[in-house]
Amino acid sequence: MIVEVSRPATATAGMAPATARTAPANALPALPAFAFVAVLVGLPLATVFYEAFRSGLAAAASVFSEPYAQSAIVLTLEVAATTVTVNTLFGVLAAWTIAKYRFPGKAWLIAAIDLPLTVSPVVAGLAILLTFGPHAPLGAWFIAHGVHVVFAFPGIVLATIFVTFPYVARTYTTYLLEQGRELEEAALSLGASVWQTLRKVTLPSSRWALLTGVLLCNARAMGEFGAVSVVSGRIRGLTDTVPLHVEILYNEDAFVGAFALSAALATLTMAFSALRTVAERRGQSEGAAPKNP
Amino acid sequence: MRRSLGLIVSRDVVPGRTLALGTTIALATLAVLMPLAVVVLVATTADWRTLGPELISPRMTAAFRLTFGASLAAALLDVVCGTYIAWVLVRRRFTGIALLDALVDVPLAIPTAVAGIALATLYGAHGWAGAFLEAHGLHVAYTPLGIGIALAFVGLPFAVRAVAPVLAALPKEYEEAAKSLGANQAITFARVVLPQLVPAILAGFALALARGLGEYGSVLFISGNLPLRTEIAPLLIMAKLEEYDYQGAAAIATVLLLSSFSLLLAIAALQRRLTARSVRA
Numbered sequence: 001m002i003v004e005v006s007r008p009a010t011a012t013a014g015m016a017p018a019t020a021r022t023a024p025a026n027a028l029p030a031l032p033a034f035a036f037v038a039v040l041v042g043l044p045l046a047t048v049f050y051e052a053f054r055s056g057l058a059a060a061a062s063v064f065s066e067p068y069a070q071s072a073i074v075l076t077l078e079v080a081a082t083t084v085t086v087n088t089l090f091g092v093l094a095a096w097t098i099a100k101y102r103f104p105g106k107a108w109l110i111a112a113i114d115l116p117l118t119v120s121p122v123v124a125g126l127a128i129l130l131t132f133g134p135h136a137p138l139g140a141w142f143i144a145h146g147v148h149v150v151f152a153f154p155g156i157v158l159a160t161i162f163v164t165f166p167y168v169a170r171t172y173t174t175y176l177l178e179q180g181r182e183l184e185e186a187a188l189s190l191g192a193s194v195w196q197t198l199r200k201v202t203l204p205s206s207r208w209a210l211l212t213g214v215l216l217c218n219a220r221a222m223g224e225f226g227a228v229s230v231v232s233g234r235i236r237g238l239t240d241t242v243p244l245h246v247e248i249l250y251n252e253d254a255f256v257g258a259f260a261l262s263a264a265l266a267t268l269t270m271a272f273s274a275l276r277t278v279a280e281r282r283g284q285s286e287g288a289a290p291k292n293p
Numbered sequence: 294m295r296r297s298l299g300l301i302v303s304r305d306v307v308p309g310r311t312l313a314l315g316t317t318i319a320l321a322t323l324a325v326l327m328p329l330a331v332v333v334l335v336a337t338t339a340d341w342r343t344l345g346p347e348l349i350s351p352r353m354t355a356a357f358r359l360t361f362g363a364s365l366a367a368a369l370l371d372v373v374c375g376t377y378i379a380w381v382l383v384r385r386r387f388t389g390i391a392l393l394d395a396l397v398d399v400p401l402a403i404p405t406a407v408a409g410i411a412l413a414t415l416y417g418a419h420g421w422a423g424a425f426l427e428a429h430g431l432h433v434a435y436t437p438l439g440i441g442i443a444l445a446f447v448g449l450p451f452a453v454r455a456v457a458p459v460l461a462a463l464p465k466e467y468e469e470a471a472k473s474l475g476a477n478q479a480i481t482f483a484r485v486v487l488p489q490l491v492p493a494i495l496a497g498f499a500l501a502l503a504r505g506l507g508e509y510g511s512v513l514f515i516s517g518n519l520p521l522r523t524e525i526a527p528l529l530i531m532a533k534l535e536e537y538d539y540q541g542a543a544a545i546a547t548v549l550l551l552s553s554f555s556l557l558l559a560i561a562a563l564q565r566r567l568t569a570r571s572v573r574a
Contacts, residue, residue, distance in 0.1 A: 029478070030393070033381040036374050037396045040446055043422060044411040045399055051414060090320050097313040112321050117500075118557055119329070120507025121405075122527040123546045126534070127328030130335050130543060161324055184307060194309045223404025226509035226527065230534065243406040243510070250410045250514065259414075262407040273402035274395070 048266055051259035063249075063257035064264075071237045072245040076265075078153070079228075079241060080221040083160040087217050091168025092210065096198060099176035100184060110173070116165045124162045125230025128155055151233030156241065159227040164220045171213035175206055175283075208283030215276035219269040329550070336547040339540035347541070348548065352520050353529065357552070360526040363437055364505030367444035368452070371501045372494050375452025380482070382453070383460045401450040405510025412443050413514035435517030440525065443511045448501030455497030456490055463489055492568045499560040506553045 052060050063069050094113055098106060116124060132139045132149035142149050149155045183205065187197040203210070225243040232239040240248070242265050249258035347353065382394055400408065416423040416433040426433055433439045463486065471481040509527040516523040524532075526549050533542035 030381040030385050030387070030390070033374075033378045034389075034393055037378065037393060037449075039422075040442070040449060041396045041399050044408060044415050044446065045396075045403070047411045047415045047420070048403075048407060051411075090317075090324075093313060094317045094321070097310075097317045100307050101310040101314060103310065103314055109318065109321070112326060115325055115329070118503040118507070118553060120509065120527050120530075120546075120549060120553075122509050122530050123332065123507065123550060124328075126530060126542055126546050127332045129534075130539060131328040131331040133539075135539065136331065158324070162328065165321075165325055181307065188307060194307070219402055223407070225404060225406040226507075230531075243404050246404075246406050246410065247513075255414075258410060262404075262410060266403040266407050269404060270399065270402045273398055277398070 045266075048259055048262050051255060052263035053260075055256050059256050060260040060263070063254075063260045066257070068236045068240065069245060069257070069261060072240045072242045072261075075153075075156075075240065076222055076242040079156050079160055080218055082157050083164060083221040084214060084218045086157075086161055087164055087168050087221075088210070088214050090165070091172050091213055091217075092198075092203075094169040095172035095176045096202065098173050099179070100181050113169050114166050116162055119162075121163055121224065121226025122230060125159050125227035128159045128162060128227070128231050132158065150231050151235070151239060153239070155231040156228050156239060159231045160221050160224050163224050163227045164217045167217040167220060168210070168213035171216065172206070172210055175209035176202070179206065208279050208286065211279040212276050212283065215272045215279060219272040219276070222272075223265065223269050332543050332546050332550070335540055335543035339544050344541060344544050348544065352524070353545070355521045356524045356526050356529050357548070359437060359440065359524070360506060360549075361552070361556075363441045363444055363525070364502050364508075367441050367448055367505050368498050368501040370441075370445050371448040371452035372456075372498045375449060375497060375501075376456050376487075376490065376494055379453050379456040379460050380486070383457055397453050398450055400447050405447065405508070406513075408446060408511040409443070409514040412439070412446065412511060416442065416515060434515055435519065435523055437523060439515040440512050440523060443515050444505040444508055447508055447511050448504050451500035451504060452494075452497040455500060456493045459490060459493040460486070492564050495560060495564040495567065499557055499564070502560070503553065503557055506549070506556075 064073075094109075098110060119127075129150055130136060132142065132155060134140060134143055134150070139149055147154065149158065183201050184197050187201045188194070192200070223243055224241075225247075228241055229244055229247070232241065232244060234240055234244055234248070236248070242261060246258050246261050246265070249255075249261065378393070378397060382390065382397075413434060414420050416426070416439055418424065418427055418434070420434075423434055431438075433442060467485050468481050471485045472478075476484065507527060508525075509531075512525055513528070516525065516528070518524050518528055526545065529545050530542045530549075533539075533545060
């Protein structure tokens with residue numbers, strides 16, 4: 001009896017047809033999944049590169065010699081660098097605070113940091129516009145002191161910070177919570193200061209988890225569109241980022257330029273996304289990294 | 294003994310709580326909470342005698358119905374296909390799986406404006422998919438169907454990535470036990486695997502839905518933005534901004550914020566109840 005049950009062929013003999021088990025390869029049940037993802041995701045991705053290069057390499061490359069495209073690329077890199085710096089510093093602080101201290105209302109703080117994930121980018125941009133715009137008290141104060149926030153670099157950065165606010169904090173908090181605080185307690189009891197503990201104990205042991213969040217934040221920051229399009233004012237050569245310039249070119253029927261710029265931007269953000277996966281796997285192989293960032 | 298000692302130590306040893314907590318709250322308030330509060334505040338200062346009727350006008354209700362309908366349909370498609378894709382990713386091992394794994398993350402990795410113009414071109418009259426479908430009488434570009442496809446595109450990674458880790462953590466023994474007792478693959482999945490995934494599937498549903506309700510860039514180009522037909526709620530906000538009607542924009546944004554939050558809170562509550570039940574069982 002026992003021997004019979006443990007033998008799969010005998011066990012299924014009189015039951016439902018054992019087609020799945022006798023299928024020649026593991027791959028067969030995966031085919032519909034492949035087909036679905038190929039149509040829904042693969043085709044749009046292929047469209048980007050096909051449309052970019054359909055008139056040849058030279059036509060695609062010519063968009064990068066346009067001054068407006070060049071200034072958009074510079075602006076996007078500056079915005080991404082500023083946003084990632086701010087959100088990384090905040091992410092480390094927030095993760096350290098949430099993981100290492102006890103305080104009431106911790107769940108509320110986590111929910112507040114995650115809030116931008118459920119807010120429309122357009123609403124995010126509107127929030128920055130209404131808070132720092134010329135009609136708002138805060139915006140008027142900034143203008144009185146010679147700083148233009150909205151329709152200028154600071155506004156674009158603030159909108160991008162809002163949208164990408166949770167990415168570093170979320171990944172890094174999950175990781176630090178899993179790690180507990182024994183290492184920090186040991187360092188502190190041996191006489192290290194908080195700053196030394198963070199720099200020499202916490203950060204080195206968690207660098208891959210931090211990098212995972214930073215790379216994700218960077219990929220999102222470079223591609224942000226909705227929030228930035230509300231606050232940028234779209235002044236060509238000044239407040240026009242790469243995603244906004246893609247929209248301008250597309251609406252002007254400059255399809256090759258729009259898709260060439262898109263292909264370059266998508267390649268960059270996909271590379272950062274792939275690096276993120278590498279960092280995540282590296283962290284997992286070196287210790288327990290966040291399973292669900 | 295050790296545990297109680299640990300509690301005392303952890304409460305005393307890590308200094309700087311006030312400073313760290315204070316700075317974190319201040320930054321979160323400045324960057325996120327204050328701007329959102331300003332939106333609600335500006336909405337309350339609007340002239341509601343003219344704004345009230347406008348909010349329930351056919352154009353507004355059509356946009357909100359379309360936003361919620363298309364987001365719900367797309368999130369539903371995403372979790373059904375996403376759960377199956379997650380199962381393939383976790384349980385099947387063969388060459389080519391890395392490609393599937395990478396493709397699933399693409400909608401998260403590429404900018405929404407890029408996805409938007411790609412989808413509009415692909416499903417346009419001259420696109421690969423659009424030309425084929427229009428020859429068979431199916432119009433995708435400038436229809437609610439196109440909006441649904443764009444939202445399914447952006448939501449797919451959330452559905453897959455919410456389910457895959459939970460599925461990977463499930464002991465394979467349950468499935469093997471079910472098989473050895475004579476259940477085929479479909480029954481094993483439906484009766485043994487699926488019930489344990491329900492909280493994760495709901496989480497993926499909520500994430501995909503949240504993304505869909507606010508989505509702008511990937512929908513903008515394929516929707517055509519025809520009032521009453523293919524205009525979504527974030528586009529209404531843009532239309533108000535183009536008229537410099539900030540209070541109207543804030544009012545629509547507040548309605549969108551509140552309706553999305555209540556829907557997501559309801560899903561979170563349902564998820565908590567189901568998780569509590571499966572823990573008890």
